[in-house]
Amino acid sequence: MVGAMSQAAGECPQASPWSPREAEILAVTLQLLQEHGYDQLTVDAVAGEAHASKATVYRRWPSKAELVLAAFTEGVRLVGDPPNTGTLRGDLLHLGEAICQEGGQHAGTIRAVMVEVSRHPKLNEVLQNQFLKQRKAVLQHVLRQAVDRGEISAEVVTDELWDLLPGYLIFRSIIPDRPPNRRTVQALVDGFLIPGLTRTSG
Amino acid sequence: MVGAMSQAAGECPQASPWSPREAEILAVTLQLLQEHGYDQLTVDAVAGEAHASKATVYRRWPSKAELVLAAFTEGVRLVGDPPNTGTLRGDLLHLGEAICQEGGQHAGTIRAVMVEVSRHPKLNEVLQNQFLKQRKAVLQHVLRQAVDRGEISAEVVTDELWDLLPGYLIFRSIIPDRPPNRRTVQALVDGFLIPGLTRTSG
Numbered sequence: 041m042v043g044a045m046s047q048a049a050g051e052c053p054q055a056s057p058w059s060p061r062e063a064e065i066l067a068v069t070l071q072l073l074q075e076h077g078y079d080q081l082t083v084d085a086v087a088g089e090a091h092a093s094k095a096t097v098y099r100r101w102p103s104k105a106e107l108v109l110a111a112f113t114e115g116v117r118l119v120g121d122p123p124n125t126g127t128l129r130g131d132l133l134h135l136g137e138a139i140c141q142e143g144g145q146h147a148g149t150i151r152a153v154m155v156e157v158s159r160h161p162k163l164n165e166v167l168q169n170q171f172l173k174q175r176k177a178v179l180q181h182v183l184r185q186a187v188d189r190g191e192i193s194a195e196v197v198t199d200e201l202w203d204l205l206p207g208y209l210i211f212r213s214i215i216p217d218r219p220p221n222r223r224t225v226q227a228l229v230d231g232f233l234i235p236g237l238t239r240t241s242g
Numbered sequence: 243m244v245g246a247m248s249q250a251a252g253e254c255p256q257a258s259p260w261s262p263r264e265a266e267i268l269a270v271t272l273q274l275l276q277e278h279g280y281d282q283l284t285v286d287a288v289a290g291e292a293h294a295s296k297a298t299v300y301r302r303w304p305s306k307a308e309l310v311l312a313a314f315t316e317g318v319r320l321v322g323d324p325p326n327t328g329t330l331r332g333d334l335l336h337l338g339e340a341i342c343q344e345g346g347q348h349a350g351t352i353r354a355v356m357v358e359v360s361r362h363p364k365l366n367e368v369l370q371n372q373f374l375k376q377r378k379a380v381l382q383h384v385l386r387q388a389v390d391r392g393e394i395s396a397e398v399v400t401d402e403l404w405d406l407l408p409g410y411l412i413f414r415s416i417i418p419d420r421p422p423n424r425r426t427v428q429a430l431v432d433g434f435l436i437p438g439l440t441r442t443s444g
Binding site: 147148151152154155157158164167168196198200201203204207208210211212214215216217223224227228231232233235236239 | 349350353354356357359360366369370398400402403405406409410412413414416417418419425426429430433434435437438441
């Protein structure tokens, strides 16, 4: 049982890559981001608020964009734990609602990260390795469990659309006026994801 | 027949709100955006390239963000014409592929517009009225036609997820490394949209 849990954790690595002090600086960064937004954020303010020297911050994160991306991925890391409700529907609802919360709290940061990541291949690499890989593993874990329970067939699990649930919900979070909520997630899961994943291929 | 066509056109208004001279300035803006990106764009460069005075440009679009949003909505206006392939699947594939093209050409502009629109309520209004309203009308038109043909039942057409197809494809266009293509659209349409829209509600 412990072995199985470690294996599951190994498949969805969620351990923080940061020291407690670094994690503290990132938490301060995230808080300032939520209060003032990406453009207003300065490394000076982060260092001041975290009682760290600017050199300490810059040594670890040479640019503001790197600092912000690290703060974001660290801040949403825990939300990414694989759910285990016992049904595919329950797991998808759980994941979807967590993503809505994330999107609501960090919409401005996500928009800024998308701009920065598109400009800097190195940042993109960090996003891929520190964030997207784990998210994909969580989704795949949920689907594999549903296959094991006999809820869906293995053939419907493909790479192409692994991020349909998070992708649409993040889209809704970063456009104005229509933040997704529990009803959005239910409509998506019951109206499209479950019908699609349980379809009998013709 | 002509009456029916006018009515359909009235439901999905696609007429340009700009004079030919204004449309020309917007086309120049869009070209410079594709070449140099949002941050590098200046109203000076647009005026120079379009052989217009800066005052002329500023009189119509008082800020760079307004100019860029107008250029974007005008540039993708024509792509938004309602398809009429005779089947729901055909119409959705057609729309999806058009959105992939749009997303591929304008990813940087879309990212920048998302940031600007979130900051300026007035820009958001323009986005809603000059762009999203029309897109929603096109999607609804496609679904209504499918209802009329007996392909789907009217109850599956809801407001909550009207933008699932464009929303996911735009998400894929603005994150790095995974631009959506014809295969993405097919997987989405055949794997989720058609199964969801044709499901027999339980």
